[in-house]
Amino acid sequence: MAHLLEIKDLHVSVEEKELLHGVSLDVKAGETHVLMGPNGAGKSTLGYSVMGSPRYAVTSGSIVFDGEDITALSADKRAKKGIFLSFQAPVEIPGITLSSFLRSALEQQTGQRIKLWDFKKRLRETMALLQMDESYAERELNVGFSGGEKKKAEILQLLMLRPKLAILDETDSGLDVDAVRTVSQGIHEFQKNPENSLLIITHNTRLLASLSVDKAHVLVGGRIAAQGGAELVDEINAAGFEKYLTVE
Amino acid sequence: MKEKTQVEHLNESLYDFRFDEDDADRFESGITPQIIREIAEEKGDPDWMRDFRLKSLEIYNKTPMVDWGPSIEGLDMSQIVTYIRPKTRMRTDWNEVPDDIKSTFERLGIPQAERESLAGVGAQYDSELVYHNVRREVAEQGVVYTDLESAMHDERWADIIRTHFMKLVPPTDHKFAALHGAVWSGGSFVYVPKGVHLDIPLQSYFRLNAKGAGQFEHTLIILEEGSYLHFIEGCSAPKYFVASLHAGCVELYVGKNATLRYSTVENWSKNMYNLNTKRAIVEEGGKVEWVSGSFGSHVSYLYPMSILHGRGARAEFTGITFAGEGQNLDTGAKIVHAAPDTSSYVNTRSISKSGGISTFRSAVQINENAHGSKCSVSCESLMLDSQSRSDTIPAMDIRTNRADVGHEAKIGRISDEAVFYLMARGLSEEDAKALIVRGFADNVSKELPLEYAVEMNNLIGIEMKGSIG
Numbered sequence A: 001m002a003h004l005l006e007i008k009d010l011h012v013s014v015e016e017k018e019l020l021h022g023v024s025l026d027v028k029a030g031e032t033h034v035l036m037g038p039n040g041a042g043k044s045t046l047g048y049s050v051m052g053s054p055r056y057a058v059t060s061g062s063i064v065f066d067g068e069d070i071t072a073l074s075a076d077k078r079a080k081k082g083i084f085l086s087f088q089a090p091v092e093i094p095g096i097t098l099s100s101f102l103r104s105a106l107e108q109q110t111g112q113r114i115k116l117w118d119f120k121k122r123l124r125e126t127m128a129l130l131q132m133d134e135s136y137a138e139r140e141l142n143v144g145f146s147g148g149e150k151k152k153a154e155i156l157q158l159l160m161l162r163p164k165l166a167i168l169d170e171t172d173s174g175l176d177v178d179a180v181r182t183v184s185q186g187i188h189e190f191q192k193n194p195e196n197s198l199l200i201i202t203h204n205t206r207l208l209a210s211l212s213v214d215k216a217h218v219l220v221g222g223r224i225a226a227q228g229g230a231e232l233v234d235e236i237n238a239a240g241f242e243k244y245l246t247v248e
Numbered sequence B: 001m002k003e004k005t006q007v008e009h010l011n012e013s014l015y016d017f018r019f020d021e022d023d024a025d026r027f028e029s030g031i032t033p034q035i036i037r038e039i040a041e042e043k044g045d046p047d048w049m050r051d052f053r054l055k056s057l058e059i060y061n062k063t064p065m066v067d068w069g070p071s072i073e074g075l076d077m078s079q080i081v082t083y084i085r086p087k088t089r090m091r092t093d094w095n096e097v098p099d100d101i102k103s104t105f106e107r108l109g110i111p112q113a114e115r116e117s118l119a120g121v122g123a124q125y126d127s128e129l130v131y132h133n134v135r136r137e138v139a140e141q142g143v144v145y146t147d148l149e150s151a152m153h154d155e156r157w158a159d160i161i162r163t164h165f166m167k168l169v170p171p172t173d174h175k176f177a178a179l180h181g182a183v184w185s186g187g188s189f190v191y192v193p194k195g196v197h198l199d200i201p202l203q204s205y206f207r208l209n210a211k212g213a214g215q216f217e218h219t220l221i222i223l224e225e226g227s228y229l230h231f232i233e234g235c236s237a238p239k240y241f242v243a244s245l246h247a248g249c250v251e252l253y254v255g256k257n258a259t260l261r262y263s264t265v266e267n268w269s270k271n272m273y274n275l276n277t278k279r280a281i282v283e284e285g286g287k288v289e290w291v292s293g294s295f296g297s298h299v300s301y302l303y304p305m306s307i308l309h310g311r312g313a314r315a316e317f318t319g320i321t322f323a324g325e326g327q328n329l330d331t332g333a334k335i336v337h338a339a340p341d342t343s344s345y346v347n348t349r350s351i352s353k354s355g356g357i358s359t360f361r362s363a364v365q366i367n368e369n370a371h372g373s374k375c376s377v378s379c380e381s382l383m384l385d386s387q388s389r390s391d392t393i394p395a396m397d398i399r400t401n402r403a404d405v406g407h408e409a410k411i412g413r414i415s416d417e418a419v420f421y422l423m424a425r426g427l428s429e430e431d432a433k434a435l436i437v438r439g440f441a442d443n444v445s446k447e448l449p450l451e452y453a454v455e456m457n458n459l460i461g462i463e464m465k466g467s468i469g
Ligand SMILES: Nc1ncnc2c1ncn2[C@@H]1O[C@H](COP(=O)(O)OP(=O)(O)OP(=O)(O)O)[C@@H](O)[C@H]1O
Pocket: A014, A019, A037, A038, A039, A040, A041, A042, A043, A044, A045, A046, A055, A088
C-alpha cells in the first residue's frame, strides 16, 4: 500500500532550540503506529510539527502527506487534507458550543453546508458510541470539561471530522478504566475504514491491548532510537526505555 | 453649501477656542439663533421647545470643547452646520458613498432601499408599517410608543415630555449635550404605565424618519412603578452621514420596582465622531440593565450613566467595544449610588485591532447616604496585535465606609495555542481568530435576543476581516 505520511529527516526547532534532530517515519494507509518515548523526548513536538503548528519551525527535512509535500502548509490546509491531531492538552474555547463548532468545522472541511438534521443525527449517534451525555454537545467547547471529558471530546471530533490520519497524543492518559475502553471503542470505529491510519502516542499499553498495532517507534532525545513491530511495545512495557537512554 | 467659507472661518476659531478657554465668549459656532428658529419652525415645535433649543444654543456657544478624551479636532463643524440647516438639500450621491460601506451593506445582506437610507442618500426607509402594527399591539396594554416629535404635540404627553426632556441630561452637561438640545431631531418616546409588564421587546424604528435623525436623535423612556420593558436599538449596518457627527441622547426614567432593559448594537461608519450621552435614573427597588455592543466610528465618547436614586435600586452594565484601524474609542460606564442598599454590576470587554485604541473608563460614586451599597466592576480587554492599544481608567469616589466595592481589570492577547487548536480542525486563521473574539464578546451576545446576537457575531466576523465601513 502507498505511503500516507512520510516524515523525512525532520529537524524541528522552537526559538533556536532544536528539539527534533532528523526524524524519519513512514505510515502507510490503513496502518496503526505507536510512538513511545520518555517524557520530553519530542513526541508531542512531532505531532505538532505534522499538524503544522507555526511555533515549531521545520529547519530541514520534509513532511509528505498523500504524495504531496505539506511542509510549508498551514494547519487548516493540512486538516482539510485529512490530518487530525488529538491534543495532549485540548484548549478551552468559550463562546461556541461543541455542536456548532463541529458543524462549522465540518462545513469548512467539505466546503458544503450540512443539513442540521443530518448533522444532529450523526452527532447523537457518535456521542452515544462514546457514552457521552448529549448535553455536552450544547456546552462551550472544552470549557470546564474534566480531563477525561476533554479527551473523549477529541475522539468525538475525530469521528465526526473523518480524517485519513489521526495522531493521538496521549489521548488515553488520565482516563479511568471505563473511559479508556470507550476511547478504544472510538479508535476501533475509526479503524473500520481500512484506509484510515493512526499514529498513537502513549505511555500506556492498556489502550493498545485491544488494538492491532502494525509498527512501533521509540523516540529518545529527539531521535528515533528504535523501530519495530508490535513486539516492541511489549518490550518497552517490560524493560522501559533504559536501554535506549544509555545509547544516547 | 453657500455658507461654506464663512463656516470654515468659524471653524478655525473653534480650534483657537480649544486652546484658550477664556475666550469662550468670542466663540461662535456658526449655528445662529436664526438657524435654530428655522429648525423649530420646520418641526412645528411648541414654544417651550423652541425656547429650549435657543437656550441650549447659548449654552453650546459658551461651553468649552470636551478635552479629556481622544482628539476631536478632525470634526468638521462646518459640514454639520450645513447639514442641520432646514431646507438645505444636502443629499449624498450614492456614488460618493465609500466603497467599504457599500461592501459591508452587501455582506450584511441589507436591501438596496435600506442601504441608501442608511447611507443618507435621499429616500427614507419606510418602517412605518412595522411600527404601526407594533404600536397597536402595545397600545392595548396602555403603552405609548411613538416618535418623540409628534408626541410633543399630543396633549396627553406634552406635559410629561416637557417635565422630563433633558432633565436628566441637561444641556449644561457638556458641549455636545448642549448641541443636542439645540438641534435634536427624531427619536422615540416610550411610556409604560404602572404595573404593565411588556413581554415583547420594543425596537426603535424612528432613527431614519426625520432630517438629522440618527445623528441627533433623542430617546425618552419612562417606566412607571412596577413595570417592565425591554427596549432594543439594534442595527449592525454601518450608519453613514456626510456630516460626521453623532450626538444623540438617551434618557431613561425607571420608576419604583420597575425594570428596564436597554439593549443596543450600533455600528457607526468610520468617519463618525460619536459623542453620545445616555443616562438612567432608577427609583427604589427598580433596575436598569444596559446591554451594549459598540462598533465603528472614528472617535467615540460613550459612558452610559446610571443614577441609583432610590433604596435598593440596581444597575447592570454589560458592554463590548471593538476598535479597529484608525479608531479611538473612549467608552465606559458611570454609576452613582445615591441611596442606601443600591447595587451595580459592570462587566465590559473591549477589543482592539490593527492599531485601534480602546480606553475604558469606569466612574463609580458612592454617596455618604448610600450605605450598604455594592459595586463590582470588571473589564477585560483583548489586543489582537502589538500595534493596538488598550487602557483602563477606573475612578472610584467612595464617600462611605459602609460599601462593598470591587474592581478587576484584565488585559490579554489572543492565545496562539487556541488559534492553532482551531486551525488544526480546519478553520482558517482569520476564522479561528474571529471565533475566539466572538467567544470573548459573549458577555454581550448571551444577553441579546438571538437575531441581534447573530447580527453582532456577523459584524465581529467582518471586523476581523478588517474592511468595514
Ligand atoms: N514551545 C516550546 N518551547 C520551548 N521548549 C519546548 C517547547 N515545546 C517543547 N519544548 C521542549 O521540547 C522537549 C520535547 O517536548 P515534547 O512536548 O515534544 O515532549 P514529549 O515527548 O511529548 O513529552 P511528554 O511525554 O512529557 O508529553 C521538552 O524538553 C520540552 O520542554
